[in-house]
Amino acid sequence: MLDRPSEQIIPADDQWGGATDAEVINYIENWVGKYYPEMSPIYKRGIAAVQKASNRLYSKNFQDVEFAAQTEFLKKMEAGLLDGQDWTEIAQKYFFEEIRVRSMQGFYGPPRHGGNKNYMSYKMCGLEMPHLLGQNRY
Amino acid sequence: MVAKQLATAGIKCVVLERGQWPDYEDSPNDELINQRTHAIRPLHYMDRRKFVNPDKPWLTDPFLNAACVESGTVTYGAMAWRFMPQDFKLHTLYPHISGSALADWPITYDELEPFYEQAEYEIGVAGDQRDNPYAPPRKKDFPMPAFEYNREDKDVLIPAIKRMGFHPYPIPMLRNSVRYNGRAACLRNHTCCGYICPCDAKNGTQNTVIPVAMKTGNCEIRTGAIAVQIAMQGRLAVGVRYYDLEQRLHYQPASIVVSAAGSSGSAKLLLMSKSDMFPNGLGNNSDMVGRCVNSHHYTGAFGLFDRDVSAEQGPGATVAFSDLNHIPEKKIFTGVLCSEFYALPWMRTQIRPPKSPMWGAEHKRFQRENYRRILRLFGRCRRFRCTKPGLCCIRRGRTPLAYRCLLPRGQTSFDGGTGAHYVQRGRGRPEGGRGKTDMADKRQAKPQILQRRRPAPVVFLQNGRRS
Numbered sequence: 001m002l003d004r005p006s007e008q009i010i011p012a013d014d015q016w017g018g019a020t021d022a023e024v025i026n027y028i029e030n031w032v033g034k035y036y037p038e039m040s041p042i043y044k045r046g047i048a049a050v051q052k053a054s055n056r057l058y059s060k061n062f063q064d065v066e067f068a069a070q071t072e073f074l075k076k077m078e079a080g081l082l083d084g085q086d087w088t089e090i091a092q093k094y095f096f097e098e099i100r101v102r103s104m105q106g107f108y109g110p111p112r113h114g115g116n117k118n119y120m121s122y123k124m125c126g127l128e129m130p131h132l133l134g135q136n137r138y
Numbered sequence: 139m140v141a142k143q144l145a146t147a148g149i150k151c152v153v154l155e156r157g158q159w160p161d162y163e164d165s166p167n168d169e170l171i172n173q174r175t176h177a178i179r180p181l182h183y184m185d186r187r188k189f190v191n192p193d194k195p196w197l198t199d200p201f202l203n204a205a206c207v208e209s210g211t212v213t214y215g216a217m218a219w220r221f222m223p224q225d226f227k228l229h230t231l232y233p234h235i236s237g238s239a240l241a242d243w244p245i246t247y248d249e250l251e252p253f254y255e256q257a258e259y260e261i262g263v264a265g266d267q268r269d270n271p272y273a274p275p276r277k278k279d280f281p282m283p284a285f286e287y288n289r290e291d292k293d294v295l296i297p298a299i300k301r302m303g304f305h306p307y308p309i310p311m312l313r314n315s316v317r318y319n320g321r322a323a324c325l326r327n328h329t330c331c332g333y334i335c336p337c338d339a340k341n342g343t344q345n346t347v348i349p350v351a352m353k354t355g356n357c358e359i360r361t362g363a364i365a366v367q368i369a370m371q372g373r374l375a376v377g378v379r380y381y382d383l384e385q386r387l388h389y390q391p392a393s394i395v396v397s398a399a400g401s402s403g404s405a406k407l408l409l410m411s412k413s414d415m416f417p418n419g420l421g422n423n424s425d426m427v428g429r430c431v432n433s434h435h436y437t438g439a440f441g442l443f444d445r446d447v448s449a450e451q452g453p454g455a456t457v458a459f460s461d462l463n464h465i466p467e468k469k470i471f472t473g474v475l476c477s478e479f480y481a482l483p484w485m486r487t488q489i490r491p492p493k494s495p496m497w498g499a500e501h502k503r504f505q506r507e508n509y510r511r512i513l514r515l516f517g518r519c520r521r522f523r524c525t526k527p528g529l530c531c532i533r534r535g536r537t538p539l540a541y542r543c544l545l546p547r548g549q550t551s552f553d554g555g556t557g558a559h560y561v562q563r564g565r566g567r568p569e570g571g572r573g574k575t576d577m578a579d580k581r582q583a584k585p586q587i588l589q590r591r592r593p594a595p596v597v598f599l600q601n602g603r604r605s
C-alpha cells in the first residue's frame with residue numbers, strides 16, 4: 001500500500017518514472033525489515049491510520065482513491081489537518097514525514113538498497129552511473 | 139600517529155580499536171551508508187545495538203564518529219588546516235565572550251610549527267598558500283602542489299570572491315595531487331568526503347603511519363577491543379581493561395597508556411577509569427573532563443544559477459578564503475569559507491529555496507533541472523560551549539558493555555560571527571534565510587553573494603546547522 005503515497009511524493013512525469021517505477025517500495029521494505037525492524041510496529045500503526053482516515057473521507061482504502069484526491073489527503077496529513085480520531089496511535093505529521101523521507105531515500109539513494117531502479121534518479125540528474133573512476137564529465 | 143612514533147623508537151605497543159579494519163566494499167559510493175550523511179547508518183560502525191544501547195543506537199555516540207582501525211581519516215574530507223597563531227590566544231583576543239570555555243593554549247604556534255610540518259610531509263598535503271595573506275607562517279612549502287581549481291571556481295566563485303575584496307586560495311588537502319609516498323594521484327571522482335577512497339589517494343593514518351608502525355614489528359593492532367578502563371596504581375597508569383566482541387573482559391598491562399579515542403571517546407574512557415586516587419574518573423578531580431567539548435558549526439549559502447555551473451569534477455571543495463577569520467575589532471572569528479564537496483542526489487532533496495514544496499511534481503522538477511545549477515559556499519565556524527553543561531554522562535543498558543556514553547548537552551555560548559551573515563550585513567546583502575525563491579524573482583534580485591553579473595544566482599542561506 002505504501003507505494004501509493006510514495007508515488008505522490010515522487011510522481012512519474014512525461015520523461016521520468018516516479019517512485020513506483022523506481023521500486024521505492026522495495027527500499028522501504030528493506031529499510032524496515034533489514035535495518036530498523038523496531039520501526040515495524042510504527043509502520044503498521046501508520047498504515048492502519050491512513051486507511052482509517054481514507055475510509056472516513058472517501059469510503060475507500062487509500063490505494064483506491066484517485067490520484068488528485070490522494071494528493072489533497074497527503075497535503076492535509078502533512079499539515080496535521082486530518083481528523084484526529086484516526087490518529088490516536090500515531091501522529092499524522094510524523095508518519096507523513098516518515099513516508100516522505102523514506103521515499104526520497106528510496107528514489108534518490110543508491111539502488112543497492114532496493115530502490116532507484118536502474119539508477120533512474122541519477123540519470124535524471126545527469127549523473128553517469130555506476131560512477132566512472134576518474135573525472136566524471138558529462 | 140603516536141603508535142608510529144613509539145614503534146619506530148623501538149617501543150613495543152598495542153593499539154586497541156573497538157571497530158574492524160575498514161572495508162571499501164561496505165560502501166562503494168553509497169549515499170545512504172557513509173560517514174557524512176548516515177541515513178541508514180554510518181559507514182564504520184560497530185554493532186551499537188548489541189554493544190551499547192539496544193534501544194536507541196543513534197544515541198550512543200556523537201554523530202559521525204568513526205569506529206574502525208585508522209578511524210576518521212579513512213573517510214574524512216581531508217582538508218589540511220593548520221591553526222592560525224591567533225587560535226592559540228582566543229581568550230586573550232576575545233575576552234568579551236563571557237561564560238564561554240575559551241582559554242589560551244599553553245603552547246604557541248611557533249612551538250607547534252615543526253610538528254605540523256612533520257605531519258604534512260609524513261601524511262602528504264597538497265597546497266599553495268601564496269594567495270592567502272592570512273596563512274600561518276611556514277618554514278617549508280607543502281610537499282605536493284595544490285589541486286587545480288574546478289571549472290565553477292574559475293567561472294563563478296573566484297571572480298565573485300575577488301570582487302568582494304577577499305583572497306581566494308586553493309584548499310590544502312590531504313590528497314595526492316601527484317604521485318606521493320608510493321601511491322597514485324587523486325582521480326577526482328565525485329564522492330570523497332564521507333567515503334573510502336577507491337584508489338588510496340586520500341591520505342590518512344591508514345596508508346601512512348599505521349603501515350610504518352606495523353612494519354617495525356613493534357606494533358600490534360587489536361581489533362574489536364573496546365577499552366573500558368585505564369587501570370591505575372596510585373598516580374600511574376599501568377594497563378587497560380577491555381572487552382572483546384564475545385563480551386569477555388581482558389587486561390593489557392602497559393608502561394605507557396595513550397588515550398586517543400577521539401575527543402568524546404577519550405573523555406568517556408577517563409570518566410570510566412575510577413580509582414582511589416581519582417574517584418570521579420581519571421584526571422577528573424576538577425570535574426572538567428568531558429566538559430567544554432568543542433565542535434564546529436556549518437554555515438554558508440547556496441547559490442542557484444540559471445545554467446549548469448557545476449563541473450562535477452570531484453571532490454568539489456577546492457577554493458577557500460580566510461578573510462573573515464579573526465577580525466577581533468568586529469568580534470568576528472568565523473573560520474574558513476570554502477566551496478563545498480559535491481553531494482549525490484539524495485542530499486540535494488532537502489536543498490530548496492524557502493517555501494518550496496518538499497515533495498510532489500514540483501519538487502522533482504526542481505531536482506531534475508537544478509542539480510547542476512546549485513553551488514554552495516560553506517563555512518566551518520567556531521562554536522564554543524559554556525563551561526557548565528558540557529557533556530553529560532549517562533548510563534544505559536544492562537550488559538557490561540552498555541557502559542556510559544556521552545551526549546553533548548547544553549547551549550553553545552557563542553557561535554563565531556558567521557561569515558555568511560557578515561558578508562551579507564557588511565555588504566548590504568539580504569538578511570539570512572531570505573533569499574529570492576524562483577527564477578523570475580532572481581532576475582530582479584539585487585542582492586547577490588556569489589555573483590553580480592547576469593546570470594545571477596538566487597541565494598538561500600542555511601545558517602547555524604550543527605555539524
Ligand SMILES: Cc1cc2nc3c(=O)[nH]c(=O)nc-3n(C[C@H](O)[C@H](O)[C@H](O)COP(=O)(O)OP(=O)(O)OC[C@H]3O[C@@H](n4cnc5c(N)ncnc54)[C@H](O)[C@@H]3O)c2cc1C
Nearest residue numbers: 155156205206209210211214215216217364365399400403
Ligand atoms: C565526514 C567527515 C569529514 C571530515 N573532514 C575533515 C577535514 O576535511 N579535515 C579535518 O581536519 N578533519 C575532518 N574531519 C574530522 C576528522 O576526521 C576528525 O577530527 C579526526 O579523525 C579525529 O581523530 P581522532 O584520532 O581524535 O579520533 P577518531 O578519528 O574518532 O578516532 C578515534 C578512534 O578510537 C576508537 N575508539 C573510541 N572509543 C574506543 C574505545 N573505548 N575502545 C577502543 N577504541 C575506541 C574509535 O573506534 C576510533 O577508531 C571530518 C570528519 C567527518 C566525519
Ligand code: SF4
Nearest residue numbers: 324325327330335340
Ligand atoms: S576525490 Fe576520489 S580519488 Fe580523489 S582522494 Fe577523494 S576519493 Fe580518492
